[in-house]
Amino acid sequence: MLVADIGNTDILFGVFDGERLSHTYRVPSKKEESTVFFEYGLHNFFLENNISANQFQKTVLSSVVPELTPIIEEILNRLSISKTIVVKAGIHPDVSVSIENPDELGLDLYCNAVSAYSAAKSACIVVDFGTALTFTAVSNNGEVLGVAITPGLKTAVYALFSKTSQLPEVPLEFPDKAIGRNTLNSIQSGVLYGYEGLVRNLLTHFKKEIGTPCKVYATGGLSSILKGLQTEFDDVDINLTLKGLRIIGEAV
Numbered sequence: 001m002l003v004a005d006i007g008n009t010d011i012l013f014g015v016f017d018g019e020r021l022s023h024t025y026r027v028p029s030k031k032e033e034s035t036v037f038f039e040y041g042l043h044n045f046f047l048e049n050n051i052s053a054n055q056f057q058k059t060v061l062s063s064v065v066p067e068l069t070p071i072i073e074e075i076l077n078r079l080s081i082s083k084t085i086v087v088k089a090g091i092h093p094d095v096s097v098s099i100e101n102p103d104e105l106g107l108d109l110y111c112n113a114v115s116a117y118s119a120a121k122s123a124c125i126v127v128d129f130g131t132a133l134t135f136t137a138v139s140n141n142g143e144v145l146g147v148a149i150t151p152g153l154k155t156a157v158y159a160l161f162s163k164t165s166q167l168p169e170v171p172l173e174f175p176d177k178a179i180g181r182n183t184l185n186s187i188q189s190g191v192l193y194g195y196e197g198l199v200r201n202l203l204t205h206f207k208k209e210i211g212t213p214c215k216v217y218a219t220g221g222l223s224s225i226l227k228g229l230q231t232e233f234d235d236v237d238i239n240l241t242l243k244g245l246r247i248i249g250e251a252v
Helices: 035-048 069-079 107-120 153-163 183-210 227-232 240-251
Strands: 002-006 010-017 020-028 059-063 124-129 132-138 143-151 215-219
Touching (some): 002 069, 010 035, 020 035, 020 240, 035 069, 059 069, 059 240, 107 240, 124 183, 132 183, 143 183, 153 183, 183 227, 215 240
Parallel strands (some): 002 059
Antiparallel strands (some): 002 010, 124 132, 132 143
C-alpha cells in the first residue's frame, strides 16, 4: 500500500508492506509546482529504494491543501491497480466525527484519531506537533469529540522572528535555565518551557471534559523536543498519521 499525507509544510509518502512501514519520502508542499515535479521526485525515490512503481494494491490520500489534492491523487491513481481512496471525515466505520461542522476537521487529525483509537480501543487524545500544535479528543465509542489548535513550535518562533526586527531566529533547544540572560536563551525559555505548560494544561482540560481514563499519543516531527513531557504520553509515534491512512485503506 502507498499512502500520502499532504500537509501545509510537506507531503509525506509512506510505503507499507502489510502492517510494516518500510519506506517514507518527504517533499515540500509547493502549491506552484506541477504533477511532473512531484511524480519525478517520487519515481526517483522508488528507483533509489528498489521499489516497483506498479506493485501497489491500494493507494490512500489525505490532504489539508486543496490545491495539491488533485495533483497527488492523479499520481497515485497511476501507481495503483485500484482508484485512490481520498480520506473524508468519518470514512472509517469505527471512528465517527461528532463536531459541529465535520468538514472543518483536518483530515490529518482524523487519520491520527483512527490510528490512536485503533491502538487504544478506548478514549484517547492525540497531540500533533506540526505546523500547528493540535489536540484531538476521541471518546470511548470512537467519536472525534473536538480539537484544540495553537501555533506550532517553529511557527511561534518564526512569527516572533519575522515580526520583530531585533530578535534573532533561534534553534529549538532548551536553555540551561528558565531565566534567560541573553536574547537567544530568553526566546528558547519562553517558547519551550511555555509550550510544556501549554500542553500540560490543555491535556488536563481535555481529560476532565472527556470524563473517562484515556491514553495520550504524541506525533509530529517535533514531538520529541519537549522532553519534559514524555511522561505525559503513553506513546510517541512520528508516523501515526501514515499508520492511520493504512488502517483506513484496509477498512474501506
